[in-house]
Amino acid sequence: MTNHISHWIGGKPWDGVAERHGDVYDPATGQVSGQVDFASPDEVDLAVAAATDALAEWGRISLAKRASVLFAFRELVRSHAGEVAALITAEHGKVAADAAGEVARGLEVVEFACGIPHLLKGGYSENVSTNVDVYSIRQPVGVVAGITPFNFPAMVPMWMFPIAIACGNTFVLKPSEKDPSASLLLARLWAEAGLPDGVFNVVHGDKVAVDAILRHPGIGAVSFVGSTPIARYVYETGTAAGKRVQALGGAKNHMVVLPDADLDLAADMAVNAGFGSAGERCMAISALVAVDPIGDDLVARIKERIAGLRVGPGHDPKSEMGPLVTGPHRDKVASYLDSGVRQGATLAVDGRAHPVIGGAADGFWLGPSVLDHVTPSMSCYTDEIFGPVLSVVRVPSYSAAVSLVNESPYGNGVAIFTSDGGAARRFVSEIQVGMVGVNVPIPVPMAYYSFGGWKESLFGDTHMHGTEGVHFYTRGKVVTSRWLDPSHGGVNLGFPVNT
Numbered sequence: 293m294t295n296h297i298s299h300w301i302g303g304k305p306w307d308g309v310a311e312r313h314g315d316v317y318d319p320a321t322g323q324v325s326g327q328v329d330f331a332s333p334d335e336v337d338l339a340v341a342a343a344t345d346a347l348a349e350w351g352r353i354s355l356a357k358r359a360s361v362l363f364a365f366r367e368l369v370r371s372h373a374g375e376v377a378a379l380i381t382a383e384h385g386k387v388a389a390d391a392a393g394e395v396a397r398g399l400e401v402v403e404f405a406c407g408i409p410h411l412l413k414g415g416y417s418e419n420v421s422t423n424v425d426v427y428s429i430r431q432p433v434g435v436v437a438g439i440t441p442f443n444f445p446a447m448v449p450m451w452m453f454p455i456a457i458a459c460g461n462t463f464v465l466k467p468s469e470k471d472p473s474a475s476l477l478l479a480r481l482w483a484e485a486g487l488p489d490g491v492f493n494v495v496h497g498d499k500v501a502v503d504a505i506l507r508h509p510g511i512g513a514v515s516f517v518g519s520t521p522i523a524r525y526v527y528e529t530g531t532a533a534g535k536r537v538q539a540l541g542g543a544k545n546h547m548v549v550l551p552d553a554d555l556d557l558a559a560d561m562a563v564n565a566g567f568g569s570a571g572e573r574c575m576a577i578s579a580l581v582a583v584d585p586i587g588d589d590l591v592a593r594i595k596e597r598i599a600g601l602r603v604g605p606g607h608d609p610k611s612e613m614g615p616l617v618t619g620p621h622r623d624k625v626a627s628y629l630d631s632g633v634r635q636g637a638t639l640a641v642d643g644r645a646h647p648v649i650g651g652a653a654d655g656f657w658l659g660p661s662v663l664d665h666v667t668p669s670m671s672c673y674t675d676e677i678f679g680p681v682l683s684v685v686r687v688p689s690y691s692a693a694v695s696l697v698n699e700s701p702y703g704n705g706v707a708i709f710t711s712d713g714g715a716a717r718r719f720v721s722e723i724q725v726g727m728v729g730v731n732v733p734i735p736v737p738m739a740y741y742s743f744g745g746w747k748e749s750l751f752g753d754t755h756m757h758g759t760e761g762v763h764f765y766t767r768g769k770v771v772t773s774r775w776l777d778p779s780h781g782g783v784n785l786g787f788p789v790n791t
Contacts, residue, residue, distance in 0.1 A: 295326035297472050299335055299496060300479040302342035303489025306335065314469045314498070319385030319615040320605035322654030326383075328472050331497040336464070336504035339493040343435040343462035344510055346490030351432055351460040355409040362406045362458055364485035369399055372481060376446050376474050381606035383471035384445060385614040385656070386569045388606055397736070398450030401757045404739035405454035411762050412459065421788075424774045430766035432460035433536065434512040437505045439526065441518045442468035442617050443572040443678075449475060451743065451756045452515045453492060456765040461513075462491045466505055470617055472496050506530045513765065515756065516540065517574070519676065520702070520748050527751035538764055539751040540574070540744055542676040543704030547577040547733055548693045548719070551586050553709040557731070559593035561709070562682065565733035567601065567660040570616050571625075571680040575705045575727075575734045578677060579666075580684045581693045587686045591640055591664055594682070598641050598660045604649040611649070615656040616679060622656040625679030632663040632672040632683070640664040643680055668696065676702070690715060698724045703746030707733045726750065 297316065299306035310329035318325040331339075350358075369376065377391035384391070405411075416427040438452040445467055453463045467475040475494050482492045495501055505511060506529040513536035516526040523541030530537040547565065549558045565577035582590050604611035616622040626644060633639050639661075646659020658680060666673050666683040673683050687693050697706055707729035708719045716730045726745035729735030737743055737758070744755030754764040 294324055295473070297326050297328040297476065297496065299329060299331060299339070300476055300492075300494040301335070301339045302493070303483055305476075306338075308335070310335075316383055316470065316472065317618060317656075318382060319617055319656045320607070321652040322619060322656060326473070328469055328496045330469070331466075331495040331501040331504070333500070333504040335495055336501055336508060339464045339495050340435055340508055340510040342490035342493055343464055346488055347434060347462045350457075350462055350488055350491050353460075355412065358458055358460070359406055359408055361486050362402065362408065362454065365454075365482055365487070366399060366402045366406060368481040368485055369395070369402065369478070372477065373399075376477055378607075379473045379477060380445055380471065381614070383473055384442065384617055385606050386572075387611045387614045388609060390569050391606065394444055394447040398447035400739040401450050402454045404757065405458040408458035411759070412766070423776065424772060426770065426772045428768060428770045430459070430762070430768055433765055433767060434461060435464065435510055436461045436513040436515070436765060437464040437466065437511050439466045439502055439505065439514065439516045439518070440468060441574075442470040443569065443574070445471040445474045446478065448517050449478070451517075451761070455757060455761045457487070457491060459762060459765040461765055462493075464493045464495060464505065464511065466495055466497065466501050469496055469498060502526070503529070506535070507533050509533075511535060513537070514539075515764070518542075523751050524748075536764065537752050538744075538754050538756065540756065541749050541751060542702060543574050543745065543749050544579055544673070544676055544700055544702045545575060545577050545705040545707075546579045546581050546697045546700070547707045547709065548581045548583065548697065549586060549590060550583050550690060550708070550710040550712065550715060552711045553586075554711065555586060555590055555593055558709045559590060559597055561707075561733040562590075562594055563597045563601070563660070565707075566682040567598075567613055567680045570613055570658070572617065572678055573734070575736055577707065577733055578681065578683060579673060580682055581696060582684060582686050583690060583693055584686065584688050587664075587684065591662065591684055594662060595641055598646075598662070601646075601660055602649055603646055603651070603657065603659050605651050605655070608650050613660065613680065615651065616658055617656065619656050621679070622658050625677055625681060626658050628672045628675070628677050628681055629661055629663065632666065632670060635670045635672070636665070636667065637663040637670060637672060637683070638665045640684070668699070694719065694722055698722075701748045704749035705729070705735055705745065707731075707735060726755070
């Protein structure tokens with residue numbers, strides 16, 4: 293018997309019969325663990341209708357009441373964090389510690405959204421002209437939607453819906469069909485926290501559901517995280533339908549290591565950032581840029597650390613890296629090892645030979661892998677592999693490293709490892725990337741700053757969470773008011789000016 297996973301619409305599980313379904317796998321065994329209903333446009337219509345019905349009431353609720361629901365939701369997620377993490381491990385495959393960390397980082401945005409009374413404060417100018425005052429306010433967009441990826445089934449949705457809901461919007465979530473269960477547990481926790489029915493809805497599915505959301509006239513804004521080709525499609529389709537869209541795309545994140553860096557620290561961080569969550573992170577380090585003459589030494593230290601990594605099922609607390617999410621994805625990632633060698637790279641570490649401890653033979657396994665002497669023309673460098681493959685590019689100088697990064701079409705995250713403060717400061721200024729780490733390999737900002745890249749890593753003008761997230765889910769309004777003295781009079785058709 294497999295688990296049946298369906299939609300959440302209007303404050304309760306959907307009780308209809310789906311025409312299409314998808315299989316959900318346990319990546320550690322390769323076996324089907326569940327079946328998820330795929331939404332047709334009719335189910336998307338139901339979710340949008342429920343969100344529309346709830347909008348007027350939720351938008352009128354006071355900021356204090358909204359904040360109290362957010363606080364209650366935060367406490368419920370904290371108390372059920374282990375359950376959410378277990379669902380992530382069961383369907384995504386990431387190890388328990390990584391899944392727990394995902395929930396914790398998502399909770400940071402919930403906590404940020406709890407401060408919505410302060411975040412929505414406007415401005416006020418008194419007597420800008422005689423007896424004229426001007427003030428600004430921010431009001432909700434309306435019904436908004438989020439389309440989220442498989443690699444963070446709890447955290448990425450929590451980058452979106454806490455802020456959207458806190459701002460007075462209602463929300464329709466379309467999570468990845470590969471690991472959908474965490475979203476339903478979050479929906480139940482919202483209901484328990486006192487969120488009115490219809491404010492938060494979940495529809496599962498594939499491109500049919502995505503297109504229905506992007507073209508639905510009742511949805512005012514869409515947030516998306518995924519690959520660059522799909523992000524571009526979401527942005528172009530959604531904006532053509534008159535929607536506000538923020539679409540975060542793919543990445544090829546570089547880690548530049550200068551010769552003066554602490555190489556033991558750099559090797560530790562390259563392994564952590566390259567192979568955590570089996571490399572299935574949009575902020576994973578996938579291109580290690582070694583500035584001469586440290587390449588051989590750095591690769592040797594990385595190989596030593598990889599040899600000791602324990603690969604196994606996510607539910608085993610001793611496992612440090614789990615399987616990939618599906619069999620086809622594992623095979624695609626592994627194919628870059630062969631193509632890299634054909635194109636001239638050296639296979640320094642072949643993850644296909646890495647031992648798997650405690651995992652079933654049919655699991656979607658690929659151990660940490662390293663391609664050395666990679667050049668910018670190779671597909672293992674140009675493509676977002678999204679798996680445990682680290683490409684080592686050797687460059688002769690700092691300037692060559694900066695040029696390499698800036699010539700990439702992606703601009704999501706980058707890191708520099710150095711002991712030279714002047715070089716780090718110069719790097720921060722010169723690099724054309726949205727998020728920069730200095731001796732920090734994965735520079736994901738805290739919730740009160742905003743997340744997002746440059747170039748083909750972002751379509752739209754607004755990053756996620758932080759102040760920019762509040763602005764995305766609200767519209768600014770400026771009010772100019774005059775309360776006249778009772779003694780006023782006369783008609784003047786001239787253009788109003790200050791006197």
